[in-house]
Each structure stands twice: as C-alpha cells, then as structure tokens.
Amino acid sequence: MKLFKVIYILAALVIAANASSKVEIDACGASFPKAVYADWIEAYEAETGVHISYEPTGSGDGIVSAVKRASDFSGTDKPLLPWRLERYELTMFPAIVGSIVLAYNIPGIGDNELKLSEEAIAAIFSGRAEFWDDPRIIKHNNGLKLPHEPIKVAVRSDGSGTTYNFTYYLRKIDYAHFKKATKLFDWQADTIGAKGSSGMSKTIEETPYTIGYVDFSSKKKHHLCSAVVENREGKWVLPTLQSAMIGAKYANLDKEKDFFGVIAYQEGKSSYPIIATSFILLPKERKAKNREIIKFFEWAFSNGEYIANKHGFAMLPEETMEDIRDYWSEKVL
Template identity: 25%
Template sequence: MKMKNFGRAAAILSVSSLALVACGESNTPAAEGNADGGDSASSEVAGTLVGGGASSQEAAMTAWTDGFTSVAPDAQVNYASVGSGGGRDGFLGGEYDFAGSDAAMSDDEWESSKEICGTEGAFHVPSYISPVAVAFNVEGIDETLNLDADTIASIFAGEITSWDDEAIAEHNEDMELPSTPISVVHRADDSGTTENFVDYLATASDVWDYEVSGEWPGEIAAESAQQTSGVVGLTSETDGAITYADASQIGDLNTVAVQVGEEYVEYSPEAASQAVASSSAVEGQASNNMAFELDRRTEESGAYPIVLVSYHIFCNEYPEQETADLAVAFGEYVLSEDGQATAEAAAGNAPISDELRDGAMESLSAITVAE
C-alpha cells in the first residue's frame, strides 16, 4: 500500500521551504483535528496524554509540553525518556498513548500495533529533523576532523585504535594528531539514534558488516552508557573518546565533518534537511503513514547524511474520545509554527517544511475513536 496525499519526499522536504516565518502569527491547533491548526482552541481539551521514547527528544519535548500547557491549560503531557525502542515497546504494550522514536516502526511492529490501534494500526508523523553528530574528546585536537564513511566505520568497529592512525591522518593532512588510544562510546539502551547511525555505517561504508538495529553490536568491545546524556557525559570525561549523539545535545564536544562526494560536510540543521530531501517514503504500512527511507549514500553538495527524522507515533484509533482529542491537539501543537519554533530554540532542530506540516496535519485528522 502506498502513502496517500503526501507526494514525493523530495518535494515535501524542499530545503527552500524549511525556514520558519520569524515573528509570525502562532498556529494554535484545534482539538477537533483542524488541518489548518486554526483558531478553535486547544484549550478545550482536558486530561493527561502519556508518552515515552527517544531521549534525543528530551529538550524539545520539555519545550513542547510547556508550550502545549500554555495553550491548553486543562491538559497535560507526561513523557518518559526511555529510548526509541523502549518507547515503541511501551506504546505497543499499552503503557503509552504515543511514542517518540528516532526510527520508524518495523513492519512487524506495525502489524502488532493493529491490536491496540484498530485495523489501520499506528502511523508516524515527523516531529523534527536532526543531524546525528560524530562527537569526540581528544586532548590536542581542538577543531573539526574530516573523515569518510569507511574510516568512521573502522573506528567504531574497533579496527582503528589510535588517533594518529594513517587512515585518519589521510583526511587531515595539516593536523598534528596525538597517539591517544581511541575509546568508542555507544548507547547501552535500544536507541533510534543507534539505529540511524548504524544504518549510515552499513549503507555508506564498505567495511561495516553488522546488523542494523537499535542495539549496538554485542561483538564490538566498547564503552557504553544509558541515554543521550549518558554517552555525551562519558565521552566528555574520557580523553580519546568518540561517540554519536543527537547534535542538539553534544555540548562542548568537537565533531566530525563527513565526506560527501568530494567535500567534507559539517553537521547543521540545514545540511541534515538537505539529506532528507533526497529520501523516499516508507510504503506498506498505514495509508496516512509519514515515515521515510533515508538516503545515506547521497552525494548532493551540502548534505549531511548521518541524520534522523524524529517521529511521534500515534494510533489511528483510540478507545476513548478524550485520548483521541488530546493526541490530535498535542500532535498539531508540535507541528505548528509555534511548536516548531519552540523546539528549534530549545534543541536546535531543523523545523519541518510547510508542505510536510500540511501532510502531517492531514494524517492526524484521520484519528478516530473505537466504536
């Protein structure tokens, strides 16, 4: 089954339309699922919506929940940062009303979602676009490193073990590299950031032979920590450490510029959006699904291929009207210009385009209540 009404992903995510209208009129969502997010008040909804999932969404989620309460004072959103995998598991197990995930549900997960979400199952709407930074802490290297996919993969696979290795030096000819041992730090929990990063390693390099999964390959000996804050904290404390994390949360760590074609591209919201623009839509799940197959091998100038689209996963059918109304209202607030600007200010994410917003609003309007 193909996605309906959303057109080609490249058109939807045209980089030229990614900018928000500064100081524009706030787009307050409607509880009834008004696709324009017009003036009918989210303040009419009441109750508590419970979600869980990606820790990379934590900064944005705090901003969204605070912002949503300001327009819907009788509503509350509780969100547990348990990782993308934990969020999807909790959602499918009935613990959460929605999930935040940096990776799309598998076909098997979508089939399972029909048990709680009706015959159309669950669906994804994009909440923001974010680059995944390859971040490091090495005394003696105080600037951006240039690396290609094969070298990054070899480092994280444990095949390159010293910062002055010839493979690293080849891409950084004018830099004096220390002989510090490399310490790889990865997520210990089931993580959408891990899945996106490993997908890049497996797709863009010729040396990564491990399964693409939200769990780090157990065959690789490395340091680990829970959640985004954990890997960033451990890397910041360890000389020679390297990790991967949502770029909005890496703090003062230095980062890698990734080779794309003949150039090295540093992460930025705009460069991440450029990569997503060349991606295609996932097929075969709900008719209003808005998940993407990301193009990791893009050679488009200025594109940063280690990118994630962070999703909110909702049911197409909820058992109660209150939950359905809350899901629509909160989803519309997140997608609104105000919600996107709030997240951008709090977490540095790339806002979604107007075209993508329109399609996502239409997806949310399909939410119904079980009879």
C-alpha cells in the first residue's frame, strides 16, 4: 500500500518536473529544526539540482510569511487550527519530531548531572525558585554542590514555536502559574531575552548560572549541559533520540484535523516529556510550486532519517507519514 501511494505521489509530481530547468524554492520559519532542514536541503540539491533557501527566522515569522505569501513554504512549531488554515487558505503537515532540552551553565556541574523534577522546573521558570540551592532543586541532587547564586533564565525574545511548545508543557505540569501556551510569554522569572535558537544557545554558553530551553541539535552544536528531567510517569529521562521517538509514538496527529496537535507530555515510562513537532505551511493556490516542495519532503521522508537522527531528531511514525501522503494527494497536489 505504501509503495502504491509513493508511486502515485511521484506520478503527480512529475507533471512539474520539466517546467523549469532550474527550480528555486524560498522558505523561512521555525529555527527549531534548522540543522535537519539545512542538511536535507544540501543533500537534496546535490542529488537533484533543486535549490532551496530556508531562513530560520522563527515560527512567528514563518506564520506571517505564509499568510502574506512571502515564501514558498513556511516552517512553524506552533500548529494552526483548521479554521485558521481555512481562513488563510493554507495547508499544513508535520515534518519532524525533536526534543526541547533544559540547557544550563552552572560552573562545576557537568552534562546530565543535574536532575530537575516537575516541581523544580515549574518553580524555576515561574520565578519562585530564585537561587540554585533552592530546596526544590536540591531535593533530587544531594550529590551536587549547587551554589547560592541567582538563577538567570534565558528565554526567546522573538515569536517562537519552541516557546509555544515549552509553555504548553509548563501548562501541563503547573497550570496555576502557566495558564496559556504562547509564542511570546510574559515570564515572571528574572529573564535574559535571546533571539532564535542560536541566540539562546550562545546566551547560555556565555552566561554562568543560566538555564534555558533549546532544541537538542543546538545543545550538541554548542556543547551545552542539559538536565535529566522527570517525565509524566515520574521517571527520570534524558533527552535522547530514543526517548523522543518513544514520545512521538504516542502522539495523535489527525489527518482530518490537518494534523493539528501538540505532542509534549506524552505517556510512556521512557518518554521524554518536552518534545515538539515542526510543521510545514503551504498556500493552497500554488499547485506547481507545491509539487516541487512535496517532492523534497517525499525525498526527506524516504531518505532523510540518518540526517535527522544525527541531529537528535526523530522521523514521524510510519503510519503518520502514510497519512501525510494521503493528505498531499487529497489537499495539496
């Protein structure tokens, strides 16, 4: 069945194959998956000659660009509700799954040495835990010498899908202090604003006693330390590729609802709780260009797993990718 769908999609896509000897695709949006997209694009261009430019301007800008038709496709980590897609004549599908890690810079504390419970995480990001030796943090870190230093919380200053997914998670663990998931949050903690995933990573890297939220690939690139966190089942888990894949397995992304859904805080004893899906937005009316874009994502779904895994991202479950191919046939091509 899968082979038939792939053949059908490729047959539909071949209509535009000879429309131009040089295909150019301009895109922008979510910075969360930028490392994966950059390597996918490089490999795809080497194989096909198609040039794709993807600027990681943030999910907020990605959504605006999609609405204004300022790009051929847009990336966003904040999904749009079906009625909004209808209003702006857009289609949307998920592309990749990744972890959001709690990265810290505490002199003397190494990678994966710090444990953060749900109680501690909520206290830090709500501003109720002001020092690193707060009892809520010390409780699960008896072997660490946590200093009596103010906690500096790094947050995104731009409209960020990563912030949206992280505040969604915070809302799940502490609704009293985080009543809304949003791309720009009114933080009550002592915060340092940073633009983009790279800006966040550099801020944490350069500022002692800081903690913030970044994608797993940024943690790896900047050699940041990240916390072991308590998951929904009360188990301690690391942000690994395997734990992200386990969490993604429980996600419910419904084709009939344009795949709208936030997958953080999933069940599973080994699930990492702060995971996110990155989505692609396409304008309905640009059929010819959309065919070229779908060719790229079909290639990525079929050939891009090694690249995604290298950056700590997980591919979507096979059944979800099958639903996406159906969605392309029904709504995009």
